[in-house]
Amino acid sequence: MSKTAQKRLFKELTQLIKDSPQGIVAGPITEDNLFVWDCLISGPPDSPYEGGVFNARLEFPRDYPLSPPKLLFTPSILHPNIYPNGEVCISILHSPGDDPNMYELAEERWSPVQSVEKILLSVMSMLSEPNIESGANIDACILWRDNRAEFDKQVKRSILRSLGL
Amino acid sequence: MSRKTTVEEQISNVTDPRDFVKTVIPELQDTDTLLRCHICKDFLKTPVLTPCGHTFCSLCIREYLNREQKCPLCLAELRESMLRSEFLVNEIAASYTHVRAKLLEFLSLEREREAQSAGNSSCMVIEDGHQRNSPNQNGEAGKAGDGDDDDDEIQIIATRENRLSKRSGDALVFTGHKKMRKESPGTGISSLLAKSKSPVPQQPKLADCPICGKAFPLDVLQRTHLDECLTTESFHKSENISSSPVGPKPEFNSPPKQSSTRNSIETPVSTHFNRYSESTSNNSVTRLAKLNFSSTSLQQLKQKLSSLKLPVTGSRQQMINRYSHYEMLWNSNYIDSIDPVDESILRRRLASWEASHNASDGQQKPGGISKFLTKNPMQDFKTDRFDRKGWARAHQRAFRRLRKEAKASLKRSKPVRNIENTENSQTETSSHINHSTTIEQEMVPSNQLGSRNGHITASSQSSSGA
Numbered sequence: 205m206s207k208t209a210q211k212r213l214f215k216e217l218t219q220l221i222k223d224s225p226q227g228i229v230a231g232p233i234t235e236d237n238l239f240v241w242d243c244l245i246s247g248p249p250d251s252p253y254e255g256g257v258f259n260a261r262l263e264f265p266r267d268y269p270l271s272p273p274k275l276l277f278t279p280s281i282l283h284p285n286i287y288p289n290g291e292v293c294i295s296i297l298h299s300p301g302d303d304p305n306m307y308e309l310a311e312e313r314w315s316p317v318q319s320v321e322k323i324l325l326s327v328m329s330m331l332s333e334p335n336i337e338s339g340a341n342i343d344a345c346i347l348w349r350d351n352r353a354e355f356d357k358q359v360k361r362s363i364l365r366s367l368g369l
Numbered sequence: 370m371s372r373k374t375t376v377e378e379q380i381s382n383v384t385d386p387r388d389f390v391k392t393v394i395p396e397l398q399d400t401d402t403l404l405r406c407h408i409c410k411d412f413l414k415t416p417v418l419t420p421c422g423h424t425f426c427s428l429c430i431r432e433y434l435n436r437e438q439k440c441p442l443c444l445a446e447l448r449e450s451m452l453r454s455e456f457l458v459n460e461i462a463a464s465y466t467h468v469r470a471k472l473l474e475f476l477s478l479e480r481e482r483e484a485q486s487a488g489n490s491s492c493m494v495i496e497d498g499h500q501r502n503s504p505n506q507n508g509e510a511g512k513a514g515d516g517d518d519d520d521d522e523i524q525i526i527a528t529r530e531n532r533l534s535k536r537s538g539d540a541l542v543f544t545g546h547k548k549m550r551k552e553s554p555g556t557g558i559s560s561l562l563a564k565s566k567s568p569v570p571q572q573p574k575l576a577d578c579p580i581c582g583k584a585f586p587l588d589v590l591q592r593t594h595l596d597e598c599l600t601t602e603s604f605h606k607s608e609n610i611s612s613s614p615v616g617p618k619p620e621f622n623s624p625p626k627q628s629s630t631r632n633s634i635e636t637p638v639s640t641h642f643n644r645y646s647e648s649t650s651n652n653s654v655t656r657l658a659k660l661n662f663s664s665t666s667l668q669q670l671k672q673k674l675s676s677l678k679l680p681v682t683g684s685r686q687q688m689i690n691r692y693s694h695y696e697m698l699w700n701s702n703y704i705d706s707i708d709p710v711d712e713s714i715l716r717r718r719l720a721s722w723e724a725s726h727n728a729s730d731g732q733q734k735p736g737g738i739s740k741f742l743t744k745n746p747m748q749d750f751k752t753d754r755f756d757r758k759g760w761a762r763a764h765q766r767a768f769r770r771l772r773k774e775a776k777a778s779l780k781r782s783k784p785v786r787n788i789e790n791t792e793n794s795q796t797e798t799s800s801h802i803n804h805s806t807t808i809e810q811e812m813v814p815s816n817q818l819g820s821r822n823g824h825i826t827a828s829s830q831s832s833s834g835a
Contacts, residue, residue, distance in 0.1 A: 216410070299437075315437075
């Protein structure tokens with residue numbers, strides 16, 4: 205398909221294979237399609253998500269890197285910035301043109317100089333520090349703000365369930 | 370695109386700055402990264418400079434600016450007209466990519482030798498200045514036995530003169546071999562120089578100068594020419610790094626078999642510099658303007674496209690895409706490139722781009738250049754856009770065969786058919802070429818041929834397989 209996108213994805217894959225940040229594994233699901241990646245993200249320490257390993261799917265558009273990829277947690281996890289369908293809502297995944305919430309700073313948004321590695325690192329930091337001002341999952345936002353203990357408990361329970369314990 | 374190789378194989382072909390991490394000069398990782406475009410992550414191709422001081426590939430940034438008029442790095446406002454070409458960076462990147470593989474190979478080899486000599490202290494000695502063998506190589510590498518000589522290596526790149534003396538000096542210091550100590554630095558140099566002589570053993574008195582590549586009598590080379598050459602070179606270097614001595618360096622003391630590639634390496638060392646010093650801005654061809662598509666009629670758009678010798682097929686949106694992409698290719702080529710290519714090459718690039726990009730987004734099938742590259746070229750065979758003559762010509766042989774088979778099968782079926790009907794369909798078969806194409810492609814009999822039964826359909830199937 206798109207040569208530029210494919211070449212660039214290859215570069216990023218090589219880079220991730222040679223030197224991936226701690227707690228992150230990512231790569232294309234099949235050899236035939238470089239535009240869909242599977243990622244494993246481990247929950248950052250000192251967060252409710254510690255100890256969990258979360259599976260996510262990265263979907264790249266054909267005009268990557270001009271447009272940002274989409275990131276979906278499969279299955280979805282309870283988090284103020286993750287929609288119930290698993291879609292992650294963070295500024296780095298929004299191109300500067302579309303700002304659904306009219307609050308994001310331009311410099312935090314997607315530009316071709318960003319990379320898969322930076323996205324996944326942002327997701328890690330999103331897990332440690334939810335941003336409830338741009339909530340995607342309102343229930344999770346309220347729970348996180350008003351009843352942190354219950355929030356932590358629910359997250360822990362789902363982690364244990366996902367690990368089959 | 371059809372990909373023949375596996376992902377793993379392709380990955381092994383992808384260059385990455387981290388390739389240098391495991392060499393003796395890991396700092397080169399930085400250089401490698403700096404020479405890459407932030408958008409495509411590949412080495413800069415026709416780099417352009419933004420007013421905010423950032424450099425990208427011309428095509429990458431132009432494509433980005435078509436949707437977002439900001440610098441992707443610092444988000445400062447940026448328009449296409451503000452871009453300036455950077456011929457120097459272009460040549461630096463080009464000369465670097467040219468030597469990169471050799472540099473990497475050499476530096477990894479060096480590391481291996483380092484590891485070897487660290488474990489195995491039996492360093493052999495240069496027995497004879499004119500005779501080279503692998504122990505000699507090991508002896509040379511022996512100096513690199515200490516890990517802290519990265520700085521030495523960098524200096525070596527900086528000037529060869531320095532390198533030569535340093536190298537033999539190192540040999541004296543690091544490898545505590547008595548025999549080695551007996552070697553005077555002068556012998557070291559001559560042995561190194563002798564090495565470069567090896568590709569031409571028939572003329573033992575001549576040696577190639579490692580800097581300019583010209584052959585000189587060994588004597589002259591050692592006494593005067595080398596100094597002259599180095600002086601001229603450092604003068605060049607102050608103007609342009611692309612003529613840096615990095616080029617010949619890798620093969621300089623690599624195994625003799627590689628010295629045969631000397632001449633092919635030496636030439637580009639100066640070509641990049643020459644190209645840069647002779648480069649002029651391109652004023653002969655004008656910038657292709659952006660069109661305001663909302664106020665451009667379809668007719669105007671078609672006119673504009675055909676004046677550029679581009680196809681005027683497809684939907685309005687496809688024509689707009691076609692123009693925009695061509696405008697980008699054009700401006701990148703004629704305004705930014707140090708070495709512009711011909712228009713016909715630009716059109717070919719446009720065609721290959723259309724095949725993968727301009728077809729997928731529109732509901733309508735693309736026309737023009739990419740028509741025959743897409744899956745269903747028969748899409749618009751009923752409209753005026755379909756090139757009937759061209760199609761008939763392209764499939765002449767298949768049609769002829771089809772007609773022959775049809776006639777044969779008609780003869781066979783004559784007894785059971787009424788004659789009028791047979792004649793009718795026979796004339797139709799020969800006159801309605803385009804309808805037989807329908808059969809051939811889609812295997813659905815068209816109206817005129819519908820009256821006939823299995824015979825024709827079967828024969829057309831066999832002919833479509835041809």
